[in-house]
Amino acid sequence: MLTVIQANSQAVPAADRGLAYGDGLFETIRMSGQKALLRQHHLRRMASDAARLGIPADVDDLDRELTRAARRLGPPDDNHSWILKLILTRGNGGRGYRPPQNPEPHLIASSATLPPLPGPEGVVARCSSFPLTVNPKLAGIKTLNRLQQVMASREFTGAEWELIMKDGADHLVEGTRTNLIARLGDCWVTPPASSVAVAGVMRQYVMERLVLAGETVLERPLPADLAAREDLRGFYLLNSVFGVVAVRSFEGADLPVDGTLATICGPIETLE
Amino acid sequence: MLTVIQANSQAVPAADRGLAYGDGLFETIRMSGQKALLRQHHLRRMASDAARLGIPADVDDLDRELTRAARRLGPPDDNHSWILKLILTRGNGGRGYRPPQNPEPHLIASSATLPPLPGPEGVVARCSSFPLTVNPKLAGIKTLNRLQQVMASREFTGAEWELIMKDGADHLVEGTRTNLIARLGDCWVTPPASSVAVAGVMRQYVMERLVLAGETVLERPLPADLAAREDLRGFYLLNSVFGVVAVRSFEGADLPVDGTLATICGPIETLE
Numbered sequence: 001m002l003t004v005i006q007a008n009s010q011a012v013p014a015a016d017r018g019l020a021y022g023d024g025l026f027e028t029i030r031m032s033g034q035k036a037l038l039r040q041h042h043l044r045r046m047a048s049d050a051a052r053l054g055i056p057a058d059v060d061d062l063d064r065e066l067t068r069a070a071r072r073l074g075p076p077d078d079n080h081s082w083i084l085k086l087i088l089t090r091g092n093g094g095r096g097y098r099p100p101q102n103p104e105p106h107l108i109a110s111s112a113t114l115p116p117l118p119g120p121e122g123v124v125a126r127c128s129s130f131p132l133t134v135n136p137k138l139a140g141i142k143t144l145n146r147l148q149q150v151m152a153s154r155e156f157t158g159a160e161w162e163l164i165m166k167d168g169a170d171h172l173v174e175g176t177r178t179n180l181i182a183r184l185g186d187c188w189v190t191p192p193a194s195s196v197a198v199a200g201v202m203r204q205y206v207m208e209r210l211v212l213a214g215e216t217v218l219e220r221p222l223p224a225d226l227a228a229r230e231d232l233r234g235f236y237l238l239n240s241v242f243g244v245v246a247v248r249s250f251e252g253a254d255l256p257v258d259g260t261l262a263t264i265c266g267p268i269e270t271l272e
Numbered sequence: 273m274l275t276v277i278q279a280n281s282q283a284v285p286a287a288d289r290g291l292a293y294g295d296g297l298f299e300t301i302r303m304s305g306q307k308a309l310l311r312q313h314h315l316r317r318m319a320s321d322a323a324r325l326g327i328p329a330d331v332d333d334l335d336r337e338l339t340r341a342a343r344r345l346g347p348p349d350d351n352h353s354w355i356l357k358l359i360l361t362r363g364n365g366g367r368g369y370r371p372p373q374n375p376e377p378h379l380i381a382s383s384a385t386l387p388p389l390p391g392p393e394g395v396v397a398r399c400s401s402f403p404l405t406v407n408p409k410l411a412g413i414k415t416l417n418r419l420q421q422v423m424a425s426r427e428f429t430g431a432e433w434e435l436i437m438k439d440g441a442d443h444l445v446e447g448t449r450t451n452l453i454a455r456l457g458d459c460w461v462t463p464p465a466s467s468v469a470v471a472g473v474m475r476q477y478v479m480e481r482l483v484l485a486g487e488t489v490l491e492r493p494l495p496a497d498l499a500a501r502e503d504l505r506g507f508y509l510l511n512s513v514f515g516v517v518a519v520r521s522f523e524g525a526d527l528p529v530d531g532t533l534a535t536i537c538g539p540i541e542t543l544e
Contacts, residue, residue: 007286007287010283011282011285011286012285012288013283013284014279014282014283014382015382016284017422019361019380019416020298020359021294021416021417021418021421022293022416022418026292053423087291089291096425096449097421097422097424097425097448098422098426098428108286108291130409131407131408132407133406133407133408134405135403135404135405136403136405137423138423144291144292144293145293145294145419146292146293146294146369146417147293147294147295147325147415149369150289150293150370150371151326151409153370176369177369
């Protein structure tokens with residue numbers, strides 16, 4: 001049973017384990033009126049990651065609360081784009097870190113306006129100096145433990161749209177708020193799900209679309225010297241709010257911008 | 273300027289970055305009436321770790337608010353022991369992960385009762401199967417990103433007092449809520465500050481006392497087969513609420529319990 005908290009009008013109990021320990025996860029969902037883009041992808045990810053954390057949240061409960069939140073927070077205009085954020089925490093209680101035996105989760109719903117969207121000409125990205133460390137047992141889960149991304153984001157200067165985080169082996173792992181995919185020769189290469197802090201729903205969607213289109217997708221580490229690779233045909237940032245964002249400049253080097261991926265995926269407004 | 277929130281009577285704004293991203297840190301302080309044990313250690317750690325995260329919190333502000341919280345939440349009886357928890361977050365605002373330029377931190381104060389304390393005969397510990405991964409740039413900071421400790425704590429069966437977390441190299445790094453120190457031959461060995469998720473104030477205090485007593489303290493990795501080491505003279509868990517806790521059984525093996533460390537450190541009730 002979920003206790004729902006309306007973040008736009010209500011406060012959160014100070015005893016919430018989401019605040020105390022980051023004991024929970026969240027989804028940031030692009031909305032078009034009452035409609036959630038990539039709805040099933042978001043719900044499936046949320047339910048399966050909650051299960052990994054041992055937070056009891058039925059996909060049907062989440063589905064129902066998503067509909068309610070959309071109705072309550074969304075504009076009547078069907079074409080108006082906005083952001084719905086759902087935070088799921090393990091609720092209150094427990095003895096220190098040790099969770100209660102029967103947690104009563106909180107679902108905290110809030111709305112935000114859509115940020116400016118980059119155009120098809122692409123964006124500027126560079127590497128963050130803040131390293132990314134991923135616990136293998138938490139890999140891919142969009143938990144509330146996001147201090148690494150916060151610290152990396154402090155390096156934004158205004159000149160770049162995204163900062164890419166590297167692991168200890170100097171591989172490109174992900175952006176502060178995006179997953180990565182590169183077109184190298186005839187293959188699409190994205191860092192393995194087991195290596196990323198957040199396995200985004202847009203990453204999942206793009207991989208599905210590429211496979212459906214008969215393309216070859218490899219989950220492999222991306223080298224830091226990507227821009228120097230002669231077979232590089234495109235480098236993209238993936239995020240369920242922004243869709244597919246081409247990188248036109250990385251670490252000061254101009255990159256080829258290819259519309260293939262955007263064509264295969266279709267306009268973000270149409271994603272079911 | 274700190275905005276103080278009384279967690280026992282007030283709620284926390286849903287927009288607090290502590291909830292959204294674990295963007296903050298905390299201290300759990302053992303109190304005796306209005307007196308905070310290891311007061312200066314806690315205040316210094318809190319201020320220096322806030323600085324590492326870029327959260328503006330002056331040590332004088334923290335000192336004043338600690339006094340106020342103790343007065344407000346503490347019992348009039350000078351000998352009564354209780355726990356004061358202070359959460360410091362970066363406050364509200366910012367664009368996603370990116371913090372606001374001039375954050376207005378929140379300090380969230382709450383009280384709790386003292387848990388049962390283990391006796392000098394020692395406790396039972398074993399290893400957690402949940403690995404510990406520490407970002408080198410966040411090592412030692414008691415941040416609000418504590419999901420690894422929560423997940424490890426789900427393995428408590430009731431048979432053990434503490435679960436010890438190992439890193440990818442199979443070293444013993446720390447307990448879910450304690451730091452480690454072992455007496456090996458004539459040396460005291462504790463995992464390096466650069467390797468631990470939380471560098472506790474009790475760890476700091478114990479190292480200072482050992483050095484003052486002319487003992488040799490080494491910051492070195494602790495091997496997982498510690499119990500099998502012939503030169504093991506004692507294994508201890510350190511925590512500012514519990515003090516020095518001897519381990520009498522680790523991974524099913526009986527360990528020697530030696531009172532030297534407790535003697536050098538003195539009773540926890542007297543720690544300034």
